Amino acid sequence: MNSSQIRQAFFNFFETKNHFIEKSAPMVVKNDPTLMFTNAGMNQFKDIFLGNSPAKDLRVANTQKCLRVSGKHNDLEEVGHDTYHHTMFEMLGNWSFGDYFKKEAIVWAWELLTEIYKIDKNSLYVTVFEGAQDDNLEPDNEAKEFWKQYVPEDRILYGSKKDNFWEMGDTGPCGPCSEIHVDIRNEDEKKKISGRELVNKDHPQVIEIWNLVFIQFNRLSNGSLQPLKAKHVDTGLGFERLCMVLQGKQSNYDTDVFQPYIQKLATLANKNYGKKEESDIAMRVISDHLRAVAFAIADGELPSNNKAGYVIRRILRRAVRYGYTFLGFREPFIHQLVPVLVENMGNYFPELPGQQDLIMRVIAEEESTFLKTLAVGITKFENYIQGNPDKKIVDGNFAFELFDTYGFPIDLTQLMAREKGFDVDMKGFESGMKQQKERSRAAATVETQDWIVLNPSNEETVFLGYESLQAEVKPVKYRKVTSKGKSLFQLVLDKTPFYAESGGQVGDRGTLKAGEIALHILDTQKENNLSVHILDKIPEQWPDTFIATVDEKKRRLTENNHSATHLMHSALRKVLGTHVQQKGSLVDEKRLRFDFSHFAKVTPEEIEKIEQLVNERIRKNIQREEHREVAMEEAQQMGAIALFGEKYGDKVRVIAFDKDYSAELCGGTHVHSTGQIGLFKIVSEGAIAAGIRRIEAVTGKLAEDYVNEKINTLNQAKEVLKNPKDVLKAIEQLQQENDKLSKQIQQLQKAQAGNMIDELKQKAQKVGDINFISVKLAIDAQMAKDLAFEMKKQIESLFMTIGHLADGKAGITIIISDNLVTEKQLHAGNIVRELAKEIQGGGGGQPHFATAGGKKPDGLDKAVSRAIEFIKK
RNA sequence: GGGGAAUUAGCUCAGUUGGCUAGAGCGCUUGGCUGGCAGCCAAGAGGUCAUCGGUUCGACUCCGAUAUUCUCCA
Numbered sequence: 001m002n003s004s005q006i007r008q009a010f011f012n013f014f015e016t017k018n019h020f021i022e023k024s025a026p027m028v029v030k031n032d033p034t035l036m037f038t039n040a041g042m043n044q045f046k047d048i049f050l051g052n053s054p055a056k057d058l059r060v061a062n063t064q065k066c067l068r069v070s071g072k073h074n075d076l077e078e079v080g081h082d083t084y085h086h087t088m089f090e091m092l093g094n095w096s097f098g099d100y101f102k103k104e105a106i107v108w109a110w111e112l113l114t115e116i117y118k119i120d121k122n123s124l125y126v127t128v129f130e131g132a133q134d135d136n137l138e139p140d141n142e143a144k145e146f147w148k149q150y151v152p153e154d155r156i157l158y159g160s161k162k163d164n165f166w167e168m169g170d171t172g173p174c175g176p177c178s179e180i181h182v183d184i185r186n187e188d189e190k191k192k193i194s195g196r197e198l199v200n201k202d203h204p205q206v207i208e209i210w211n212l213v214f215i216q217f218n219r220l221s222n223g224s225l226q227p228l229k230a231k232h233v234d235t236g237l238g239f240e241r242l243c244m245v246l247q248g249k250q251s252n253y254d255t256d257v258f259q260p261y262i263q264k265l266a267t268l269a270n271k272n273y274g275k276k277e278e279s280d281i282a283m284r285v286i287s288d289h290l291r292a293v294a295f296a297i298a299d300g301e302l303p304s305n306n307k308a309g310y311v312i313r314r315i316l317r318r319a320v321r322y323g324y325t326f327l328g329f330r331e332p333f334i335h336q337l338v339p340v341l342v343e344n345m346g347n348y349f350p351e352l353p354g355q356q357d358l359i360m361r362v363i364a365e366e367e368s369t370f371l372k373t374l375a376v377g378i379t380k381f382e383n384y385i386q387g388n389p390d391k392k393i394v395d396g397n398f399a400f401e402l403f404d405t406y407g408f409p410i411d412l413t414q415l416m417a418r419e420k421g422f423d424v425d426m427k428g429f430e431s432g433m434k435q436q437k438e439r440s441r442a443a444a445t446v447e448t449q450d451w452i453v454l455n456p457s458n459e460e461t462v463f464l465g466y467e468s469l470q471a472e473v474k475p476v477k478y479r480k481v482t483s484k485g486k487s488l489f490q491l492v493l494d495k496t497p498f499y500a501e502s503g504g505q506v507g508d509r510g511t512l513k514a515g516e517i518a519l520h521i522l523d524t525q526k527e528n529n530l531s532v533h534i535l536d537k538i539p540e541q542w543p544d545t546f547i548a549t550v551d552e553k554k555r556r557l558t559e560n561n562h563s564a565t566h567l568m569h570s571a572l573r574k575v576l577g578t579h580v581q582q583k584g585s586l587v588d589e590k591r592l593r594f595d596f597s598h599f600a601k602v603t604p605e606e607i608e609k610i611e612q613l614v615n616e617r618i619r620k621n622i623q624r625e626e627h628r629e630v631a632m633e634e635a636q637q638m639g640a641i642a643l644f645g646e647k648y649g650d651k652v653r654v655i656a657f658d659k660d661y662s663a664e665l666c667g668g669t670h671v672h673s674t675g676q677i678g679l680f681k682i683v684s685e686g687a688i689a690a691g692i693r694r695i696e697a698v699t700g701k702l703a704e705d706y707v708n709e710k711i712n713t714l715n716q717a718k719e720v721l722k723n724p725k726d727v728l729k730a731i732e733q734l735q736q737e738n739d740k741l742s743k744q745i746q747q748l749q750k751a752q753a754g755n756m757i758d759e760l761k762q763k764a765q766k767v768g769d770i771n772f773i774s775v776k777l778a779i780d781a782q783m784a785k786d787l788a789f790e791m792k793k794q795i796e797s798l799f800m801t802i803g804h805l806a807d808g809k810a811g812i813t814i815i816i817s818d819n820l821v822t823e824k825q826l827h828a829g830n831i832v833r834e835l836a837k838e839i840q841g842g843g844g845g846q847p848h849f850a851t852a853g854g855k856k857p858d859g860l861d862k863a864v865s866r867a868i869e870f871i872k873k
Numbered sequence: 874g875g876g877g878a879a880u881u882a883g884c885u886c887a888g889u890u891g892g893c894u895a896g897a898g899c900g901c902u903u904g905g906c907u908g909g910c911a912g913c914c915a916a917g918a919g920g921u922c923a924u925c926g927g928u929u930c931g932a933c934u935c936c937g938a939u940a941u942u943c944u945c946c947a
Contacts, residue, residue: 305942305943305944306874307874310944310945314945369942369943370943372943373943373944376879376943400877400945401877401878403944403945404876404877404878404944404945404946405877405878405879405943405944405945406878406943406944406945407943407944407945408944433945433946435876436875436876436877436945436946436947437946437947438946439875439876439946439947440874440875440876440945440946440947441875441946441947442875443874443875443876443946443947444874444875444946444947483874781930781931782894785894786894788894789894809930810930811930811931812930829892832930836930839930841930842929842930843892843930843931844891844892844930844931845892845930845931846892846893848893849892849893849894850892851892851930851931852930852931853929853930853931854930
């Protein structure tokens with residue numbers, strides 16, 4: 001079977017077991033502060049396990065694209081060096097939300113592997129949880145009994161808490177799990193040592209392929225376990241490994257999941273795969289990272305310099321670096337693999353072909369900037385080697401600087417050092433690294449306490465804010481969150497008029513009142529499906545209900561901007577083309593910011609057209625159309641623009657302003673009719689990444705202010721220019737005149753300086769063969785300098801001292817012709833320092849030119865008269 | 874969120890312990906030469922040294938803040 005068939009067989013099998021086949025959620029996580037990327041199949045169902053949302057279907061199966069850059073089998077630095085580490089991978093899974101439990105999960109897993117995929121039963125091993133005293137847990141004999149019906153007991157192993165007890169995090173749902181391992185060694189190897197001995201021993205050919213998790217507890221922050229009412233099944237079957245097993249390969253990279261990219265790379269690099277260890281590693285690294293980066297970009301996460309974007313950038317750069325070092329690439333090359341990826345996976349993941357152009361451009365741009373950074377670092381390194389030719393060891397601090405500042409991985413530095421016959425001081429490097437880590441950890445500790453439940457509920461918060469801004473609400477639970485010494489409280493309500501930050505629209509602010517109690521809601525945020533109200537304090541006694549009131553002014557202004565964003569989005573697509581896709585959005589009460597894919601600067605003419613279109617719609621005062629609880633397919637038929645990857649169970653809501661003009665999937669709040677927006681004005685346009693532009697705009701009163709300010713500035717300019725008919729022409733004339741005048745001044749100054757020079761020449765006296773001048777002038781330091789250098793050009797063997805005084809500042813300037821400096825050993829710097837004593841100042845300079853300044857102008861005469869002492873000696 | 878670095882001519886970059894009236898290569902303008910692959914020679918234009926503030930007789934250089942970019946850690 002090829003990989004597509006393997007994936008399809010999984011879905012077909014679970015469909016016959018009444019599972020709903022869910023699409024993969026985006027790999028990039030939006031509303032979860034604890035997670036940047038989907039790192040397991042269960043992520044999109046997290047709210048169901050946590051009891052924050054009810055399940056839509058009780059049985060679900062899917063494949064989930066996941067990304068991991070740290071962890072047991074996913075340390076970024078390991079990827080490519082062996083046959084099974086990956087950053088991005090697919091996790092096949094079947095799910096039961098309070099429906100079937102251990103028995104069915106085990107029976108079906110066995111059936112699929114042995115009957116459908118036809119894996120040899122004799123090479124399979126299973127593990128069950130052995131129990132744990134510290135948690136007071138018995139061995140999972142229930143699971144073992146089910147297994148015994150299919151698997152001989154000598155192939156059922158007990159596993160420790162580490163391997164066989166799954167936890168979502170420090171707190172949250174958890175439970176025992178049962179793993180299926182497969183031994184893919186050849187018969188000779190199997191005879192030498194039993195597979196039983198190698199299970200969970202990190203043997204590359206005796207591997208876990210399927211983990212069946214039985215969620216039955218909730219871990220509290222004090223460490224204790226609480227049994228769950230509804231028990232769930234969460235399974236994860238590693239797709240890439242499964243392909244390896246079914247295709248009879250010894251390495252994930254030998255399957256058709258990775259080979260197309262490896263082969264393409266081999267062609268591009270003019271090297272064969274399987275010939276040399278280091279180029280093989282490089283090809284594996286690149287083929288893995290290509291997938292991770294391309295999917296991330298397709299899901300809207302662009303390489304950038306912090307957070308999730310930075311992780312993507314790091315992955316891409318690692319790939320570039322391996323290509324650079326081991327495959328000899330000096331020009332961007334990874335983007336050329338994207339078409340192969342699209343051909344390979346585009347069928348099941350339409351987001352790839354949909355954005356192929358953008359993905360290629362972004363990758364190409366990143367590649368070329370990083371190749372530049374590498375070049376800078378290499379120069380830095382070579383300078384270091386040249387500066388320390390006898391050292392034979394690269395300083396640890398320097399190696400760390402290269403790593404920290406220029407992104408040079410330590411192994412690259414070692415490699416380059418070896419080429420020059422140098423070693424690297426690894427101890428010094430490690431200590432720099434350690435310090436950095438400690439600094440960061442100390443800066444970012446967030447302490448989250450357990451939820452304190454006031455009124456138990458496992459329903460989602462009902463959002464009332466589409467209709468009303470005030471409501472009587474019941475507190476459900478709250479907790480304290482401490483970060484950097486500041487404590488805030490998070491509060492969940494049964495229903496709320498407060499909009500939680502999402503889809504670019506900022507969260508609402510407002511108040512909670514109950515009798516004497518008045519609380520301020522500082523912000524409202526979303527944690528997965530949970531609406532969390534942020535408070536700075538909580539009441540001593542919780543009332544049964546509050547009156548919740550949203551800050552209306554802020555909300556209305558924000559709505560203006562949000563609706564305007566929709567209107568602008570369609571205007572952009574009309575004016576620039578339908579390749580325009582939203583890549584980011586921020587809407588608050590002051591402005592709207594919109595990032596979108598587009599490959600050229602938006603011209604002033606286009607900006608004007610966009611503004612016109614939007615303002616036209618505003619003037620038409622179009623009524624808002626709102627459709628809630630719409631099925632995805634229906635929404636698409638309505639022509640609604642959607643971002644890729646709606647989440648499982650999301651109710652789709654469509655907002656339209658004249659549905660032939662603007663219809664979008666959106667959970668945000670909007671104006672009743674577009675006239676409320678008043679006026680729309682684009683304030684700035686620019687690039688934020690390759691192929692991504694950003695527009696900022698304002699609406700309503702703020703747009704008025706913006707326009708008025710521009711007009712005022714123009715009016716003021718007019719006034720200053722005495723109200724000319726044509727302002728532009730007036731300014732041009734002014735500029736021309738200005739140019740003319742400055743030239744005249746320059747000429748005059750030259751003439752003046754010429755006069756001064758002539759005068760000074762008269763004052764020159766011969767002292768031996770030196771032309772000596774010492775004068776006091778009413779000029780500033782800059783003029784003295786100019787004069788000095790001009791004199792030096794015109795008079796040979798010059799020794800000149802100028803005492804100058806301007807704006808109450810006294811100074812001394814000395815210039816000496818070069819021949820005197822060498823022949824007479826004169827040093828202007830030393831002389832000026834001596835003379836400066838007369839004006840209570842200090843100074844210095846070079847042998848031929850020096851300056852000094854002082855606080856006592858009275859001493860200038862004396863200083864000037866003393867100058868001659870220094871050449872008489 | 875916390876660190877490290879960079880920002881100098883249209884482009885790519887030099888610039889030593891604070892003092893060379895800020896330089897190079899490419900590009901540009903002008904003139905001359907020229908049958909040879911990036912033609913050659915000569916002259917010239919082009920700079921708020923990212924921005925603001927401070928220290929100093931004097932700041933591209935030192936200090937602080939801001940902006941932008943790179944980079945590492947979380």
